[in-house]
Amino acid sequence: MTNILLVGSGAREHAIAKAINRSTIAHQLFCYASHHNPGIIKLTQHYHCGDLKALDLITAYAREQHIDFAIIGPEAPLALGLVDHLQQHNIACIGPTQQLAQIETSKGFARNLLTQHNIPGSPRYRNFTELTGVNAWLAELGDAYVVKADGLMGGKGVKVAGEHLHSHQQALQYCEQLIQHQQPFVIEEKLIGQEFSLLSFVAGNRLVHMPLVQDHKRALVDDQGPNTGGMGCYTDANHLLPFITAAELQQAQTINEATIAALNAEANTTYRGILYGGFMATQHGVKLIEYNARFGDPEAVNLLSLLTSDFIAICQAMLNQQLSASLVQFKQHASVCKYAVPKGYPDNPVKQQTIDISNVTQPENLFYASVDASNNDLTLLGSRAIAVIGIAETIAAAETLAETQIQLIQGPLYHRPDIGTAQLINQRIQHMQSLREVAA
Numbered sequence: 001m002t003n004i005l006l007v008g009s010g011a012r013e014h015a016i017a018k019a020i021n022r023s024t025i026a027h028q029l030f031c032y033a034s035h036h037n038p039g040i041i042k043l044t045q046h047y048h049c050g051d052l053k054a055l056d057l058i059t060a061y062a063r064e065q066h067i068d069f070a071i072i073g074p075e076a077p078l079a080l081g082l083v084d085h086l087q088q089h090n091i092a093c094i095g096p097t098q099q100l101a102q103i104e105t106s107k108g109f110a111r112n113l114l115t116q117h118n119i120p121g122s123p124r125y126r127n128f129t130e131l132t133g134v135n136a137w138l139a140e141l142g143d144a145y146v147v148k149a150d151g152l153m154g155g156k157g158v159k160v161a162g163e164h165l166h167s168h169q170q171a172l173q174y175c176e177q178l179i180q181h182q183q184p185f186v187i188e189e190k191l192i193g194q195e196f197s198l199l200s201f202v203a204g205n206r207l208v209h210m211p212l213v214q215d216h217k218r219a220l221v222d223d224q225g226p227n228t229g230g231m232g233c234y235t236d237a238n239h240l241l242p243f244i245t246a247a248e249l250q251q252a253q254t255i256n257e258a259t260i261a262a263l264n265a266e267a268n269t270t271y272r273g274i275l276y277g278g279f280m281a282t283q284h285g286v287k288l289i290e291y292n293a294r295f296g297d298p299e300a301v302n303l304l305s306l307l308t309s310d311f312i313a314i315c316q317a318m319l320n321q322q323l324s325a326s327l328v329q330f331k332q333h334a335s336v337c338k339y340a341v342p343k344g345y346p347d348n349p350v351k352q353q354t355i356d357i358s359n360v361t362q363p364e365n366l367f368y369a370s371v372d373a374s375n376n377d378l379t380l381l382g383s384r385a386i387a388v389i390g391i392a393e394t395i396a397a398a399e400t401l402a403e404t405q406i407q408l409i410q411g412p413l414y415h416r417p418d419i420g421t422a423q424l425i426n427q428r429i430q431h432m433q434s435l436r437e438v439a440a
């Protein structure tokens with residue numbers, strides 16, 4: 001019997017729990033959660049609510065439950081070094097050590113690593129801790145710059161010229177604000193193109209890539225409104241995206257592989273877990289926007305719902321350095337995932353109100369996130385509430401399935417009806433076509 005600890009309790013972790021539940025390998029699942037997630041509770045032997053930053057308490061819980069290996073869902077415990085803590089007690093982990101997690105936790109570290117190892121795909125960038133040189137660098141970049149706080153900011157530390165910053169003066173003000181908070185920052189070239197993500201299973205220097213996925217960071221229809229944790233994602237049946245070529249896929253795979261080789265060469269341990277590359281397809285090829293050291297939320301909902309092979313077997317292979325492509329198979333279907341989020345999210349979300357899912361006809365396609373079920377009702381906690389997946393032969397059919405179900409959830413919620421629609425996808429195809437024509 002294998003005892004598995006899942007750390008985290010969002011839709012990503014619900015997707016992980018469901019994938020574990022489908023495994024034919026004898027196991028018991030334990031969860032260290034931040035709140036009562038009704039979807040995960042049903043799939044666990046034991047469920048414990050606590051602080052995901054309390055590394056000692058999580059480690060003590062893992063020891064008490066005789067955990068064989070742990071899967072760390074969110075970034076915060078990875079950033080604090082939960083893996084290092086657990087490994088000290090001989091508990092193996094799917095997730096990198098604190099040192100290796102810097103690929104996500106420090107944007108400056110990630111950019112410097114790629115530069116030092118001659119890995120292609122970085123925009124022009126400079127790291128700063130003070131205002132010296134900022135003006136000159138902004139002058140060189142002109143109107144195409146992005147200012148990024150160098151740390152875990154939940155997506156809120158990035159300000160893009162033309163969207164959040166409308167003059168060099170505003171950019172300087174933002175830099176001054178960061179300096180006041182002793183926050184290092186990166187100023188880099190603004191990339192123009194289409195974003196896509198490539199997640200890979202990693203064991204040492206061996207990577208097995210997952211289907212490409214596109215997230216939607218903006219809160220509102222047509223990519224308007226503030227940045228969020230992600231309002232929904234889709235994947236295509238051929239595991240590419242409609243606006244991405246096989247050559248671009250290859251470039252992204254090469255960047256992920258070279259980055260892991262560089263990370264392992266620099267560190268005193270090797271990477272085990274998930275590497276999430278966030279890329280931009282541009283007229284000058286594929287560029288790296290950022291790395292995450294974990295599954296995306298809700299990317300994991302799409303990807304793990306499509307996984308047909310045994311997830312525990314994949315985890316064990318990552319831990320034993322036996323990872324191979326033959327262990328990892330995904331259904332040749334498209335998927336569309338949409339998040340229902342509280343009204344007012346992300347800036348002023350309604351909280352503590354109840355929602356009703358009793359009209360949903362395919363509850364197996366729901367993934368619970370920031371909702372609490374401790375007193376029978378489903379109560380909104382303020383972050384993204386419930387993700388809904390549709391899986392079908394085409395993106396359009398998958399979109400219809402997801403949209404139909406999400407509309408049946410009742411409460412003070414909203415979602416993006418445009419995610420996965422032909423109209424939005426055609427805009428993306430046309431955008432990439434026009435960039436490629438200019439390049440040619």
Ligand code: AMP
Pocket residue numbers: 123146148155158160188189190191192195217278289290
């Ligand atoms: P990050 O936290 O680095 O993923 O950035 C959040 C979002 O800001 C990304 O999803 C992009 O939409 C945008 N962004 C970040 N870096 C760049 C860049 N160099 N050029 C254009 N957009 C960017």
Ligand code: GLY
Pocket residue numbers: 215229230292295296297298299
């Ligand atoms: N959906 C983006 C992320 O998980 O970082």
